[in-house]
Amino acid sequence: MSAEQSKLLELLFPDGYPSEWDYNNHVQDYLSKLGTYKIEDLTREPTKLKDEANTIQEQIQELAVTNYKTFIETAECSRELFKQFNVIENKLDELLDDIPKFEEKCRDFGEKSTEINNLRKLNSLTLTRNAQLLEILELPQLMNSFISDSLYEDALELAAYVRKLYNKHPDIPIFKSILDDVNKAWLLMLHQLLSQLRQELALPKCLQIVSHLRRMEIFTESELRLKFLQTRDCYLKECLKTIPRDDVNHHLTKTIEITRVNLFNIITQYRAIFNDDEHGPLSTIKNQNVNQNVIFYSWINDKIFEFLTTLEEDLKGVSSIETILDQCMYFGLSFSKVGCDFRSLMVPIFTSRISKNFCHSTQQAVKNFESEHRKTKNEDPLHTPDSLLEFYPLAEFFEQRTRSLNKLRLCAPIAVINDVVASLQSSLLFISKSLLVLYSQEQQAFSVNSKDAFTRLCMSFTDDLIPYIQKCLHIIFPPSHVASKLGVNVQSLQQEGVSFLDKNSLVEPIKHLLPAKIEPDISIDNIENKKDNVNVSDFDKNVTDEKDKN
Structure with missing residues (x-):
């Protein structure tokens, strides 16, 4: 609108006019039209406008009466539109507030969709290599199969391959899981190998x-x-x-x-x-x-x-x-x-056992002699039984010593010779002392025949039993053989009492009960000359003959 038109409006409406008229084309056209009127036209113009206004008012009233329903509906529609516009405005305000969040969500969605897309591509690639992946996933099962079938060479190669694969891709979890399963099977294989050993x-x-x-x-x-x-x-x-x-x-x-x-x-x-x-x-x-x-x-x-x-x-x-x-x-x-x-370690064991066995049998023989000796003491001294006259206790002792010596002869180590001699010495000395005790207790009750029989018993002990056992010892342990092993001469053996019984100490307790006579020669030369004629295996036969006489 021009400045003239604006000034004209100010003159026409000194109290002011709506500002939107400045931009209304109809108002501008009407002002231009007023400028062409004459005074008479301008004078009539208010009346004309008033008439037109009344006419328009009437038309409006008529239109309102005619179309009141439409106006009502339009009003309601307008009111509803107004409400809806308010709601829309509120929603738009909320939308404006949520747009930044929406933008952020869109960015997150974009990123996630990118990841999903990458995963989809990876899955597609995985699908195309399904066969190769299946082989890798079945490695633990294959390892167990190899171990169950005892194919340990193949199992070792497979385990080495799995470890190499894991070392190449340590960031892939599935390889770590496969390696753990293979290691469990690895321990199972170790257990099987040790079990086979x-x-x-x-x-x-x-x-x-x-x-x-x-x-x-x-x-x-x-x-x-x-x-x-x-x-x-x-x-x-x-x-x-x-x-x-x-x-x-x-x-x-x-x-x-x-x-x-x-x-x-x-x-x-x-x-x-x-x-x-x-x-x-x-x-x-x-x-x-x-x-x-x-x-x-x-x-x-x-x-x-x-x-x-x-x-x-x-x-x-x-x-x-x-x-x-x-x-x-x-x-x-x-x-x-x-x-x-380790033969040298077994020698003490055998020698100890042989010595103990022999000593035990000797002790048993002594106990048996003592038992028979007690039976003899309980007999009536005036009627000496045949068993005492035939020296049955000595025969029983002699028989048991024969069995022990025969048993010793089968396995007679030189290391036990001292134990054997000591055992025989102690047992014979016990018999000698027992004879002395018997004589001391029963001498007053002895008859002439009983005393003569007892004297012959002592002579049999000193002249037959002791020399014969000495001969048996030298058959089992020949002095020349023992001397060569010990690196000494035979005379030294006799002086030291190795394989020799001490007859003097054995006879000493009953020496006064023996008749005076020349002692039998049991020197080493005599023994060596006669040993070939003596057989230990004849011991049992001699004892048996004695028993037959009984």
Whole structure:
């Protein structure tokens, strides 16, 4: 609107007019039209406008009456629109407030959709390589299958592949899970291999199992040696446990056989598997400060002493020591091939047992003599029985000594000679003192015949029993043989009393009861000249003849 028009409106409406008229084209056209009117037209213009206004008012009223329903509906519609516009305005305000959040959500959605899209691409790629992935996922199952079928070589290669795969992709969780499952199967394989070492195995199988254990790299070299000996020791102990203990002879014989065979096999296997040239003391001291040979020989030492303990225990009830001795000596000799000859450790055990057996039998003979001697004392002295006249106590003692000497002759180590002589000396001295006691108690009651019989009893003891037992000792322990072993002469043996009974001390208690006569010659020359004519096996026959006479 021009300035003139604006000024005109100010003149027409001094009280002011709506500001929107400045932009209303109709108002501008009407003002332009007023400018073309004459005074008369301008004078009539208010009346005209008033008439037009009345006419329009009438038309409006008529229109309102005619279309009042429409107006009502329009008003209601307007009101509703107004309300809706208010709601829309509120919603728009809320929308404006939420638009920043919406933008942030859109960005998050965009990022997530990108990730989803990447995952979708990854899944698509996974689907295309399903076969290869399935092979990887089945690796633990394949490992278990190899172990169940004892395909340990394949299991070792598969485990190495899985570890290499994990080391290449340590950030992938599935590889970590597969490695854990394979490690569990790895321990199962270790248990199976060690269980096989506790069973009967040939050398090639042992080599194979230990080779697998080495490749597993679970044990150091020293630990592997120790574990091998522990497992093989379990097998040896299980074999020994199966031997019945009802019969001592059978138990000891089988123990010797099983220990010899299995221990020799274990030593052979150990030396074939663990090469001390490559893993000898120098290398072990340098690498681990451990002498691996100590492990091996300490174990062998323990096994030998366990065997010696069993031997010493079972020898108490063995009937044939010479048979056991032969087997044990062969056992010890066979182990000399592997540098473990332990025969010298068995000698004290056998000599001790032989000496104890002989001493025990001697004590038993003395007890029997004492028993028979007491029976004789209880007899009526005026009627001496035939048993006393035939010297039955001496015959019983002589028979038991014969059995003991015959048994000793089968296995007579020189180391027991002093014990044997001491046992015989003590038993004969006991008989001599018993005869003296008998004479002291019963001499007043003796008749002439009884006294003569008692004198002959003492003479039989001194002239027959003692010399004959001395001859038996020298048959079992020839003085020349004993002297050569000890590195002395025979005269020195006689002076020291080695294999010689001290007849003077034995006869001393009853010497005054014997008639005066020349002592029998039991010098060493006489014994050596006559020993070929004496047979210990004739002892039993002589005693039997004496009993037949009774």
